[in-house]
Amino acid sequence: MTDTMLPETAQPEPVRLPPLGPAGWARWAWRQLTSMRVALLLLMLLAVAAVPGSVFPQRRIDPTKVDGYLAEHTTSGPWLDRLGAFDVYSSPWFSAIYLLLFVSLVGCVVPRAKQHWKSARSAPPRTPRRLERLPAHASATVDGSPEEMLEKARTALRRRRFRLAEHDGGTSLAAEKGYTAETGNLAFHLALLGLLVSIAAGTLVGYSGQVTVVEGQPFSNVAVMYNTLSAGSRVDTGDLPPFTLTLDSLKVDFDDGSGGGQLGAPRMFTGAVTVADAGGPPSTRTLRVNQPVDVGGTRLFLVGNGYAPVLTVRDGEGNVAFSGAVPFLPRDAQYTSLGVVKVPDAQPRQIALRGLFLPTSVVDPVKGPISIFPGLTDPRLFLTAYVSAPGVDGLGLDSGVPQSVYEFDDKDLTQLTDDSGEPLRILLAPGTTFDLPDGAGSVTFDGIKRYAALDIRYDPAKGWVLGFAVLALAGLTASLFVRRRRLWARVSTDGEGRTVVEVAGLSRGDDTALEPLVREVLAEIVPGPQQHDPKHQHDPQHQDDEE
Amino acid sequence: MAVDATLATLSNQLVYSAMAVYTGAMAAFAVDLSGRGARVEGEGKVLVGPDGEPVRDVASVTPSASADEPRSRPRTKIGGIAVALTWLAFALHLGGVVARGASVHRAPWGNMYEFSVSGAVVVTAVYLAVLSRRDVRYLGTFVVGPVLLTLGLAVTVLYTRAAQLVPALQSFWLVIHVSVAFIASALFTLAFSTTVLQLVQERRELARAAGNPPARGRFMDNLPGSVELERSSYRLHAIAFPLWTFTVMAGAIWAEHAWGRYWNWDPKEVWSFVIWVVYAGYLHARATRGWDGRRSAYLALAGYGCILFNFLVVNIFFVGLHSYAK
Ligand code: HEM
Numbered sequence: 001m002t003d004t005m006l007p008e009t010a011q012p013e014p015v016r017l018p019p020l021g022p023a024g025w026a027r028w029a030w031r032q033l034t035s036m037r038v039a040l041l042l043l044m045l046l047a048v049a050a051v052p053g054s055v056f057p058q059r060r061i062d063p064t065k066v067d068g069y070l071a072e073h074t075t076s077g078p079w080l081d082r083l084g085a086f087d088v089y090s091s092p093w094f095s096a097i098y099l100l101l102f103v104s105l106v107g108c109v110v111p112r113a114k115q116h117w118k119s120a121r122s123a124p125p126r127t128p129r130r131l132e133r134l135p136a137h138a139s140a141t142v143d144g145s146p147e148e149m150l151e152k153a154r155t156a157l158r159r160r161r162f163r164l165a166e167h168d169g170g171t172s173l174a175a176e177k178g179y180t181a182e183t184g185n186l187a188f189h190l191a192l193l194g195l196l197v198s199i200a201a202g203t204l205v206g207y208s209g210q211v212t213v214v215e216g217q218p219f220s221n222v223a224v225m226y227n228t229l230s231a232g233s234r235v236d237t238g239d240l241p242p243f244t245l246t247l248d249s250l251k252v253d254f255d256d257g258s259g260g261g262q263l264g265a266p267r268m269f270t271g272a273v274t275v276a277d278a279g280g281p282p283s284t285r286t287l288r289v290n291q292p293v294d295v296g297g298t299r300l301f302l303v304g305n306g307y308a309p310v311l312t313v314r315d316g317e318g319n320v321a322f323s324g325a326v327p328f329l330p331r332d333a334q335y336t337s338l339g340v341v342k343v344p345d346a347q348p349r350q351i352a353l354r355g356l357f358l359p360t361s362v363v364d365p366v367k368g369p370i371s372i373f374p375g376l377t378d379p380r381l382f383l384t385a386y387v388s389a390p391g392v393d394g395l396g397l398d399s400g401v402p403q404s405v406y407e408f409d410d411k412d413l414t415q416l417t418d419d420s421g422e423p424l425r426i427l428l429a430p431g432t433t434f435d436l437p438d439g440a441g442s443v444t445f446d447g448i449k450r451y452a453a454l455d456i457r458y459d460p461a462k463g464w465v466l467g468f469a470v471l472a473l474a475g476l477t478a479s480l481f482v483r484r485r486r487l488w489a490r491v492s493t494d495g496e497g498r499t500v501v502e503v504a505g506l507s508r509g510d511d512t513a514l515e516p517l518v519r520e521v522l523a524e525i526v527p528g529p530q531q532h533d534p535k536h537q538h539d540p541q542h543q544d545d546e547e
Numbered sequence: 548m549a550v551d552a553t554l555a556t557l558s559n560q561l562v563y564s565a566m567a568v569y570t571g572a573m574a575a576f577a578v579d580l581s582g583r584g585a586r587v588e589g590e591g592k593v594l595v596g597p598d599g600e601p602v603r604d605v606a607s608v609t610p611s612a613s614a615d616e617p618r619s620r621p622r623t624k625i626g627g628i629a630v631a632l633t634w635l636a637f638a639l640h641l642g643g644v645v646a647r648g649a650s651v652h653r654a655p656w657g658n659m660y661e662f663s664v665s666g667a668v669v670v671t672a673v674y675l676a677v678l679s680r681r682d683v684r685y686l687g688t689f690v691v692g693p694v695l696l697t698l699g700l701a702v703t704v705l706y707t708r709a710a711q712l713v714p715a716l717q718s719f720w721l722v723i724h725v726s727v728a729f730i731a732s733a734l735f736t737l738a739f740s741t742t743v744l745q746l747v748q749e750r751r752e753l754a755r756a757a758g759n760p761p762a763r764g765r766f767m768d769n770l771p772g773s774v775e776l777e778r779s780s781y782r783l784h785a786i787a788f789p790l791w792t793f794t795v796m797a798g799a800i801w802a803e804h805a806w807g808r809y810w811n812w813d814p815k816e817v818w819s820f821v822i823w824v825v826y827a828g829y830l831h832a833r834a835t836r837g838w839d840g841r842r843s844a845y846l847a848l849a850g851y852g853c854i855l856f857n858f859l860v861v862n863i864f865f866v867g868l869h870s871y872a873k
Pocket of ligand 1: 834
């Protein structure tokens with residue numbers, strides 16, 4: 001910075017040996033931490049530290065990928081894990097960098113804010129003796145009286161909303177403008193701090209989770225209904241805001257290929273839901289991607305969908321042991337889906353089914369049965385079947401070990417085979433029934449429902465986050481584009497009794513518009529041609545702006 | 548809604564024509580820069596000052612007009628041709644973008660091909676806008692060159708047939724987010740070119756001061772000095788940075804609408820953040836004593852490196868929520 005006349009608070013201190021003693025060291029360390037140089041270093045470190053999070057899979061985004069990585073890299077994996085490579089944004093080193101940065105920010109901004117407060121309330125400084133030494137200067141000699149000229153200068157400057165002060169016994173004016181730049185800069189830095197605090201607050205008092213809801217089946221907002229639920233330490237998961245939601249229907253549009261290569265690409269998902277809040281009557285709403293449903297501040301987002309074949313399983317005694325829709329997980333863009341059915345209540349032998357659901361089924365000579373379109377053109381269900389020994393809990397559901405709804409362990413089960421001893425393969429079209437061999441029971445494929453995967457989120461602090469972000473942007477814009485300028489005007493009398501009017505200006509940083517401003521102000525005081533000090537010409541490029 | 552195949556084809560033809568014209572413009576800019584073009588005589592309002600230099604402003608004509616005033620660049624015929632060709636290429640290019648959008652009934656930035664083609668048209672637009680206010684013909688080669696390169700990459704490697712969008716991309720915020728990202732990136736591109744020129748110029752000036760004037764690259768003598776280039780580069784960065792800040796914010800708002808999380812540290816978000824922090828570092832550095840000038844320029848280059856990385860490497864090789872941008 002070239003400007004020495006304006007307060008410059010952020011200059012680095014020259015490194016001096018501190019006075020001995022812990023207090024001296026502490027002061028020295030604090031001064032270093034709050035210096036521009038260290039702030040810059042910390043900023044650069046922050047940028048570098050953020051990068052590994054884009055290279056390694058992150059636990060909070062995709063834990064299964066992390067497990068996969070660890071299984072694949074048995075030597076480096078555990079070390080990377082210890083270093084926090086899979087939890088970069090909550091790792092001690094990443095946190096240390098941004099916390100230090102924000103400590104530095106507070107230490108830097110608070111003194112600057114104080115000083116700014118003081119200088120914004122003090123009068124513009126005295127007029128320098130030799131105005132022609134300033135970076136922009138122009139003068140004119142006229143016939144009017146000095147008082148009249150000074151009054152005109154006052155009007156011209158006030159019209160441009162400069163703050164004014166009179167000096168030198170009423171023969172000069174000092175004018176100042178552009179404090180908004182520094183105000184904006186301080187607001188920007190403080191808003192960043194506010195942003196950090198509100199993000200942190202949001203994670204303490206908010207919660208989020210995932211659920212799967214099948215068409216027609218109600219969901220109640222209680223912890224046990226969630227597939228996964230994570231809540232901030234200030235949230236009582238036993239006392240979530242009560243409401244129920246029913247997915248009445250889910251409409252899914254896929255590209256029919258009329259537009260070229262993207263046959264089957266999803267185009268629109270629309271869910272019709274009925275929401276019953278604690279107090280009010282049920283209401284019907286529309287749920288779409290990019291269009292969440294809001295229930296008293298808790299928002300439900302449509303993040304995925306799939307098919308849930310509806311099955312009825314009868315056991316060896318002819319009783320209905322299972323009946324319902326079973327969500328299958330889509331495995332590819334054509335909704336080739338996988339799922340399981342566990343029937344622990346079947347008597348005398350438990351039944352378990354592993355299934356492959358194909359919305360538009362084709363049997364490929366190489367790949368076997370696959371789906372070639374995600375819509376329900378020709379749906380088929382392929383199943384393999386397992387049974388336990390009579391009266392035995394082969395599914396292990398009573399063992400207390402939590403199990404996935406999409407998988408079961410077949411080590412205590414026997415796979416059913418066909419007449420030739422090959423594993424039994426059941427092929428079902430909607431509305432058909434298959435009798436299991438050995439009198440184990442039967443499976444009926446009643447029909448197909450869709451399900452929606454919902455993300456449920458409650459973050460009461462996000463309004464604050466947005467507010468601080470907007471403040472930061474506004475402050476930044478003011479900081480970068482408002483010019484802090486000082487202008488001076490002086491009137492004097494020359495040897496021939498005429499009045500000399502001088503206008504000069506000073507800006508913080510480069511300011512190519514200062515020179516034209518000075519001339520403009522002078523022209524307003526003294527209409528007509530005037531003398532202009534040429535030594536401050538910058539270059540022809542900027543002269544282009546001046547007209 | 549069905550895709551209009553005729554319009555999609557027209558779009559491709561317009562983009563190819565634009566590339567041809569850009570090639571001509573780039574060649575013309577290069578000739579202009581080399582200083583071989585014929586001067587334009589009798590330019591309308593140019594006055595001649597006492598030292599024989601053309602002067603545009605009467606008020607600055609004074610007896611003592613100093614010698615350290617930089618030369619104003621002469622206007623050449625070839626420079627005029629270059630600018631005219633750039634306008635023509637821009638018109639074709641813009642037509643290509645509009646036709647693409649019309650063919651799919653949506654904003655034409657749903658995949659990498661469309662990102663590149665639409666982004667490049669914004670670079671040209673910003674350059675032409677700046678050009679209409681000041682004489683930055685010297686930047687022409689360094690703007691049209693990258694635009695041409697981007698288009699080349701787009702039509703060869705990134706090409707995707709016209710089609711509708713997946714649901715997550717069907718958002719008002721996407722249009723806002725992406726269009727501002729384009730403008731910010733275009734400005735960063737101009738700023739990058741200026742910064743490179745600044746560093747080259749500075750080396751030449753240092754070499755000259757040390758008594759061994761550089762033998763090659765005479766055309767650089769036609770450009771402004773390194774201090775002036777640095778100032779232009781700062782100004783461009785200072786406009787681009789708040790726009791990038793806005794881009795990141797709009798992206799977060801969109802993410803909040805689509806997935807309920809305004810920030811998820813997905814690779815694309817990580818790199819947008821890294822870019823933001825590096826350019827914040829550049830602005831800081833410029834205000835830090837000992838770091839202004841050349842060192843802060845290196846940070847600006849690093850920032851642009853991150854932009855390129857974000858666009859080319861992250862989009863293609865990193866899997867995340869944004870991976871449908873392929
Ligand atoms: C969270 C970390 C920070 C970020 C992202 C950040 C970002 C920025 C940005 C983008 C600017 C440019 C705006 C302008 O030029 O007016 C700026 C300016 C500034 N920052 Fe920071 N900053 C951070 C922390 C700090 C810290 C810790 C300090 C003090 C040591 C500091 C002191 C300053 C000063 C004095 C300016 C004004 C420079 C000038 O006069 O042009 N900043 N900051």
